[in-house]
Amino acid sequence: MKAKSKSYVTSAKTMYAAMTILKKNGGSMPIRILMQEVEKNIELSAWEKSILESTGNIRWQSIMHFTSVDYVRAGFLIKKKGNWTITPEGEDALKMGAEKLRDEAGERYKVWYRGKEQAPGEKPIVQPEEENDPAKETMIELETLEERAANGIREYLKSKNPYEFQDLVASLLKAMGYYIQAVAPRGKDGGIDIVAYTDPLGAKTPRIKVQVKHKPDTATGAADVRALLGILKAGDIALFVTSGTYSTDAKHAATSGDKFIRLIDGDEFIQMWQEYYDKMSDEDKNMLPLKRIAFLGNNE
Known part of the structure; x- marks a missing residue:
């Protein structure tokens, strides 16, 4: 059996922890607080805590954000304005365990990707490699910009009496x-x-x-x-x-x-x-x- 990559192991355990925490806390949480709770509840290696030179982001957080797109497309998770919400199907899917849940989300994402609308006569869509997926990159970039904007507003609120x-x-x-x-x-x-x-x-x-x-x-x-x-x-x-x-x-x-x-x-x-x-x-x-x-x- 092929050994699981470091990124795979990180994505499986962080997303499983995130969804478990959501379920225990009413189903929905702001992503910034959810990240804090995930970090408290799992053991992270030095590699996972390291900073990515390309973006300046923490590695495990980047991996978790990137992988979360699969869980959204799988119907396990909903993201809206900085909040993550676990769906009833997502709660039930927790029974699979971390790695099986990761695999199921990945397979469902592939099905979604292959089913994207195509123009007449267009060649069949070929899903890009995991690390080079424009659809995921665009979604994560927008989420990151939204969160930065929200952080700016939070700091402004703090300055008020x-x-x-x-x-x-x-x-x-x-x-x-x-x-x-x-x-x-x-x-x-x-x-x-x-x-x-x-x-x-x-x-x-x-x-x-x-x-x-x-x-x-x-x-x-x-x-x-x-x-x-x-x-x-x-x-x-x-x-x-x-x-x-x-x-x-x-x-x-x-x-x-x-x-x-x-x-x-x-x-x-x-x-x-x-x-x-x-x-x-x-x-x-x-x-x-x-x-x-x-x-x-x-x-x-």
């Missing part, structure tokens, strides 16, 4: 079509930072009560989530927005009770700001200005 972040959240809600009844002034707010309505007069329910935490390097815990749930009244729903993340216990606390609370972490806030940016006033846009750049893409 808590009240500026609170105003950003209010501006996002306005762009989403909500009417802002109140934004808490500086000082004690009683646990509610923003109150929003679904109609201009506030006559309709539900009322949206929002707690905002600007702690970009901290995971908000269950105690904060329960405190917000404790002050909700009939006709209220809660929204908790943080510039950081949420602990597993906090996520459980948000879904285990009979009151509705929606958690939005820093990565999702950035995604939502990008999504609703065009609907904002110029004044609100200037609070966290974006510049859009178009890339050639496809409909696949």
Whole structure:
């Protein structure tokens, strides 16, 4: 039997670890956090940790990114705006084990590649070698650019003070079509930072009560989530927005009770700001200005 290459072994174990971590953490995670968790959970050799001279990237991370395209085409994984999500089929496929899962994803990618649309009379498509696949290279390049852009926005958010972040959240809600009844002034707010309505007069329910935490390097815990749930009244729903993340216990606390609370972490806030940016006033846009750049893409 032919010995497995170093790249193959790395791709199999890193992707298996990534998908296992996704399954254990609700199915979806930002790729930057997922990478951190993968590194904590597997043993990496000096070769895997080395820097690629051609790109300046860490070898195992580059291999994992490149291989992940197979898992997407296989239907095991979904990538969207910096988040990776394991599919139900992907969860079931974990039973195969690391190497068999890697092989299955690779075979499915080959089937997808051979089935790409061809012009009449065009020669059959021949799949390029693994290390020289333009389709994968283009996808990874776009993902890398998107992640760099998101990192720039994260650093910009870190520079804001808590009240500026609170105003950003209010501006996002306005762009989403909500009417802002109140934004808490500086000082004690009683646990509610923003109150929003679904109609201009506030006559309709539900009322949206929002707690905002600007702690970009901290995971908000269950105690904060329960405190917000404790002050909700009939006709209220809660929204908790943080510039950081949420602990597993906090996520459980948000879904285990009979009151509705929606958690939005820093990565999702950035995604939502990008999504609703065009609907904002110029004044609100200037609070966290974006510049859009178009890339050639496809409909696949």
